[in-house]
Amino acid sequence: MCFGQRESFPVMFVSLPGSSVWVCVQLNGVWMQIENVTIPSIGEQIVYLIFFHLSFIMFVWSYWKTIFSQPDNPSKEFRLPKADKERYEKEERPESQQEILWRAATSLPMYTRTGAGAIRYCDRCQVIKPDRCHHCSACDMCVLKMDHHCPWVNNCVGFSNYKFFILFLAYSLVYCLFIAATVLQYFIKFWTLCRRKSAENCPKNELPDTHAKFHVLFLFFVAAMFCISILSLFSYHLWLVGKNRSTIEAFRAPVFRAGSDKNGFSLGFRKNIAQVFGDQKKYWLLPVFTSQGDGLTFPTLLVPADVEQQATVTLQPEANKSAAEVPVSPVSPVSESHNHLLSNDLHANNIGEHQANNTHKPAESETITISIESES
Numbered sequence: 001m002c003f004g005q006r007e008s009f010p011v012m013f014v015s016l017p018g019s020s021v022w023v024c025v026q027l028n029g030v031w032m033q034i035e036n037v038t039i040p041s042i043g044e045q046i047v048y049l050i051f052f053h054l055s056f057i058m059f060v061w062s063y064w065k066t067i068f069s070q071p072d073n074p075s076k077e078f079r080l081p082k083a084d085k086e087r088y089e090k091e092e093r094p095e096s097q098q099e100i101l102w103r104a105a106t107s108l109p110m111y112t113r114t115g116a117g118a119i120r121y122c123d124r125c126q127v128i129k130p131d132r133c134h135h136c137s138a139c140d141m142c143v144l145k146m147d148h149h150c151p152w153v154n155n156c157v158g159f160s161n162y163k164f165f166i167l168f169l170a171y172s173l174v175y176c177l178f179i180a181a182t183v184l185q186y187f188i189k190f191w192t193l194c195r196r197k198s199a200e201n202c203p204k205n206e207l208p209d210t211h212a213k214f215h216v217l218f219l220f221f222v223a224a225m226f227c228i229s230i231l232s233l234f235s236y237h238l239w240l241v242g243k244n245r246s247t248i249e250a251f252r253a254p255v256f257r258a259g260s261d262k263n264g265f266s267l268g269f270r271k272n273i274a275q276v277f278g279d280q281k282k283y284w285l286l287p288v289f290t291s292q293g294d295g296l297t298f299p300t301l302l303v304p305a306d307v308e309q310q311a312t313v314t315l316q317p318e319a320n321k322s323a324a325e326v327p328v329s330p331v332s333p334v335s336e337s338h339n340h341l342l343s344n345d346l347h348a349n350n351i352g353e354h355q356a357n358n359t360h361k362p363a364e365s366e367t368i369t370i371s372i373e374s375e376s
Helices: 008-035 042-068 082-090 094-107 162-192 212-243 247-251 269-277 305-319 341-375
Strands: 134-136 141-143 148-150 155-157
Touching (some): 042 162, 212 269
Antiparallel strands (some): 148 155
16 A cells, blocks of 8 residues: 555545445355355355355455555666756756756666657656656655556555456455355345235245345345446456556557557567466466566567667678777666667667768769779
């Protein structure tokens, strides 16, 4: 949850007693069914109790993991050095500020930019935003792979707890479905039969007309209402997982070097699932962290930067032999599977300049040879 926020205390004060009362009513409904011998088979009663408590435990486990998982923030590598930070704050022109950010971002693995092609920088947190990172105004922090801020858990759903949030929706849906399914038959019996108070018109083998029907009515409608709302939300997030998108990216496509692309981080259905749930399928249904990556860098199929980097290394010595004598400082990659876009832009500009020089030099040599031949 967003620690340090005063809004968390009233939410916890209201949500915990409210959810406890709701759970107690549901438990009373299950025990009421058993005590009134509405489930005649003992084996069926045992199966109901085991499935009920198992789904309830997994529901609560994933719910609390979603609440108390601290959102991950950008690491210190994405913060401006002290000197650059002071110069950035003193600069008034946006062009000069962007030059400072571009120099600072040359050693960072980033694929996305702003809509205008600038570096994504958070003035509030004073950090360069990694890919898929956004600032949450409710938590007042930049959250890695932020999906949305959920008021029901008073926390940001992002890289650190997105799997827990999906499991929370799944187990809450199973929990509500089980409650609604087990209560449905008694709801129908109470409200379609025995409506008349006279005992002679009511079959003796049906349920008696007691106050229990109000508990069954409340239990069924609450479970059905939550089931419908959770089903729509759960289906939407499963679709997002299959596309490897966040809620923010679904509404606003990320901007890459070649432009915006809503499928920029999609690696295929299976790999997209593994990005959230991990490689080991035995942990998929458990609310333990198994997501791939570090939240700072994400693989993408849009940027094949290896060929461009190799081309710049081979073209520069051919364009100017004296450039080979100048030592080039190697750039240490942050991740083996990610290549840098910003340095590629600089190399691309150098390639254009060298190619332009190469096109002019042969022209001069041709004019010299022609003039000599004419004189001879």
